[in-house]
Amino acid sequence: MRVIGAVTGLCVLLIGIFVAWSWATREPEGEIPSVEPSGWEYRWGDSPQDSAGLPAWLNDAALGWQPIAFPANPPERDGRDKVWFRLHLPDNQWHDPVLFISSIDLIAQVYLGDRLIYQHGDFDEGDGIAFAGWPWHMIALPRDFGGQTLCLRVFSDYTSIGLWGQVRLMERGEAYRQIIRRSAWDVAVSALALALAVFAAIFAASGVERRSFGAIALFAGASGLMLLAEAPARQLIAGNPLGWDLVRAFSYYMLPVATGLILAHWLQGRARRWMQRLWALHLAYVVLVMGLVQGNVINLSLTFPIFDGLLVATLPAMLALALWQWRTLDGTQRTVVMCFALFAPLLLADMLVAHGFIPWQPIPLSFGSLAFSLSCVAISLHRYHRVHRELARSHETLEQQVATRTEELAQLVEELEGLSYRDALTGLYNRRHFDAAYAQAGRRAVSRGECLTLAILDLDHFKRINDRFGHDAGDSVLVTLAGLLKAHQEVGESVCRLGGEEFALLSHASPTVLAARLERLLGRLLATPLKRGEWCLGHVTFSAGIASYPLHSASPDSLLRLADEALYCAKRGGRSTVAIHSDSAAPRLQKADARSSAGREGWDVSSDAQPSQEETGQDDRRAGRGRRRRRKGSRRLARDRERARGEMVL
Ligand SMILES: Nc1nc2c(ncn2[C@@H]2O[C@H](COP(=O)(O)OP(=O)(O)OP(=O)(O)O)[C@@H](O)[C@H]2O)c(=O)[nH]1
The missing domain is CATH 2.60.120.260 (Galactose-binding domain-like)
Structure with missing residues (x-):
């Protein structure tokens, strides 16, 4: 909005100048010409x-x-x-x-x-x-x-001493017209330079190429003010001649400072240092002189010849330094130096006229100022555009990096999430996953009317393996069983390690089909003793308890407890056995024995812990776990008894 306002203001000013120019340049009828x-x-x-x-x-x-x-x-x-x-x-x-x-x-x-x-x-x-x-x-x-x-x-x-410039007798109206005619171009260029100064200052303040834009703002502002303060129309704007001369002196004295700042930025080594010294010298002069004038120590008029003397020496030196490093400058910088090479002689000529070395004549300082300002601004805009392009590019790269990092992070989160659902030893899903999978499978079975069968497996006398062969051997047995379970797992089934030497298998198969598969697995274990290196760990067996929805329970939530009870019965019944929860009205346990001796066929035990079907799943699971802990204790007692008898499956 600010830019639109400034551009509109500039357009209005230019139109005003054009109208004034048209009025001033018209040939008035019957007017008597001026006379010197x-x-x-x-x-x-x-x-x-x-x-x-x-x-x-x-x-x-x-x-x-x-x-x-x-x-x-x-x-x-x-x-x-x-x-x-x-x-x-x-x-x-x-x-x-x-x-x-x-x-x-x-x-x-x-x-x-x-x-x-x-x-x-x-x-x-x-x-x-x-x-x-x-x-x-x-x-x-x-x-x-x-x-x-x-x-x-x-x-x-x-x-x-005396009069200077034009001394003419004329009509008052003609005098005003000449003033406007001589000022129009300079005021227009001055307005343009001041507007450019404002834009450059805004760019500098926004932090883009701060030094370059700052120096350009200074140069454009100084040359714009100088042109305005020198234009005859200045007295029509404000009738304070001394004030205008102060503005003129300040802006004129600041020109070499701004020029030096612009050029020093581009030069290298000694040339750069010399350029810095030159602009610093001019800046010191501005500060000193303005202080002395304000303190009424010297007249402003006396500061002009001293400055001009300084400028005669420093301006060619600045130009020479810039030309000295011509080869190191890029195309845009060379353009600015060429404009400076045009502007510098105009400044010197203006100075020679002012001191009477050249007869009075108007020097088109505004052309030099305009060329220099425009070239600076064009180049700055070009650079600004380039910087923005680079910024956009780096922004894009940054976005890409962020996207890649986010993707990596998502993968990591996924991996971590996967790990948090995995058992570190066996690679099977862990208890956390089992709980979620069990709940989900239960909901699905209810909504689709499907069968859901849960088997809980527990290694027999596992403690003995640990005690006899060491914990590592126990670990390898767990890994072996996990591998076997995975290998026997069918599509849609889920195998988890619940903890310790206990595993769970969720399936949509019927309990008898699942029991048959587990018995086959048990048969394999019985057929082949486990080995670990040179050590023979002997025959490792497991006991399993199976319960199925809706066959054994009105709610899938009870399966864990029922399967656990069946497992308890399998353990109690001698281990190395797969026991199915009885589906009769009075719940009993059917035993499926891999060794399938006739005497063990149809082995049933009564269960006194069949829950009411209204019990919530959560309560069921909690109660089931409590009972299992108690039963594990009694199994331990049984194991101790076996130990006392000296029996060992291994
Ligand atoms: N090596 C190994 N042992 C484990 C791990 N987790 C639990 N155990 C051991 O497993 C044994 C389980 O012993 P018990 O609860 O008495 O069960 P058990 O010896 O299998 O006897 P029953 O289940 O009654 O047949 C304990 O000695 C635990 O230290 C494990 O990750 N690695």
Whole structure:
């Protein structure tokens, strides 16, 4: 929004300048042209006052006056700071006549006959005469001025003394038109440069290429202000000549600082250091001079020649340093240096005109300023665009990196999640997974009316293996059984290690089919003794308890307890056995024995712990676990008894 506002403001200003320019350049009908009066005379020194308190030279007819082509810098000054000029005015041809003077060095009074008609500055200040600025002067003349004598009393302690630029008799309207005509271009360029300065300052403040944009903002701002302060129209904007000259001096003195800053940024080594010294020298001059002027220690007018002397030395040096490293500069930097090479001579020419080394003529400083500012801005925008492109690219890379990292993290989380559901020893799913899978399978079985069968397996006399062959041997037995269970697992089944030497198998097979499979597995274990290295661990067996929904229970939640009870019966019945929970109304356990001796066929034990079907699954599971703990204790007792008898399956 700010940018749109600034652009709109700039457009309005340019349109205004164009309208003013059209008005100023139109040829007014019947207007009498301006005239540069001739016949000037000068006289060094100051006039004494007569009895009436008027300067006596106003009526001094002949003595001491010398002819001069233009009322400025009479010969043989010899350090004098006061001079008089006079002119016999031609006949009046204008309706509203004025005498237009581009500039006066420095203080002046203008008399027509014996009347003071104009004054610039003050002759009567106590301690020294103060500089009052270098405005243009539009001295109103009465219509009957023809044939009268015009006298100018002038004071100057500056390098020049007298009038400067144009001195013409003309119509007042024509004078204004000339002012606008001469100012329009400079004001337009100045507005453009100031707008560019604002943009560059905004870019610098936003942190992009802060130093380059800062230096460009300084240069564009300084050159824009300088052009405005030098444009004749400045006095139509604000009638404070001294204020304008302060602005002009400050902006003019800051130009080499800004230029040095821009160029130093691009140079290397010694050239860079020298460039830094040069701009620092100019900055020191600005600070010192502005301080002294504000403290009324020196007149602002005296700071111009000193600065100009400094500039004559430093400007070519800056240009030389930039050209010295021409080969190290890139294309855009060379363009700026070329614009600087155009601007520097214009500045020097302007200075030579100001000091009278070249006859008065307008120097198109604005062209140099415009070219330099525009090239700086074009290049900066180009760089800004490049920086943004790089930023966008790195942003994209960053996004890609974030996506890759996120993916890796997701994989890691998945792995960790997988690990948290896995038993570290056997690689089977653990109890945590079993709980979730059991609950889910239960829900599915209920909703689809499917069969869900749970088998719990427990290694027989596992403690003995640990005790006899060591814990590692016990581990390898667990891994072996896990491998066998996985190998026998069918599609849709889930095998988990519940903990210790206890495993669970969730299946949709019927209890008898599952029991038959487990018996076959048990048969394999019985057929082949387990080995570990050179050690023979003997025949390892397991006992298993099976319960099935809806065959044995009205709710899948009870399966764990029922299978656990069946397992208890299998253990109690001699181990190495697969026991199925009885599906009769009074729950009993059927035993399926892998060794299938006739005597063991149809082995049943009664269960006194059949729960009511209304019991919640959670309660069932908790109660089941408690009972299993108790039964494990009684199994341990039985084992101890076996140990006492000296029996061992291994
Ligand atoms: N090597 C090994 N042993 C384990 C592991 N987890 C539990 N155990 C052992 O397994 C044994 C289980 O012993 P018990 O509860 O008495 O069961 P058991 O000896 O198999 O007897 P029954 O189940 O009555 O046939 C204990 O000695 C535990 O230390 C394991 O991860 N690795």
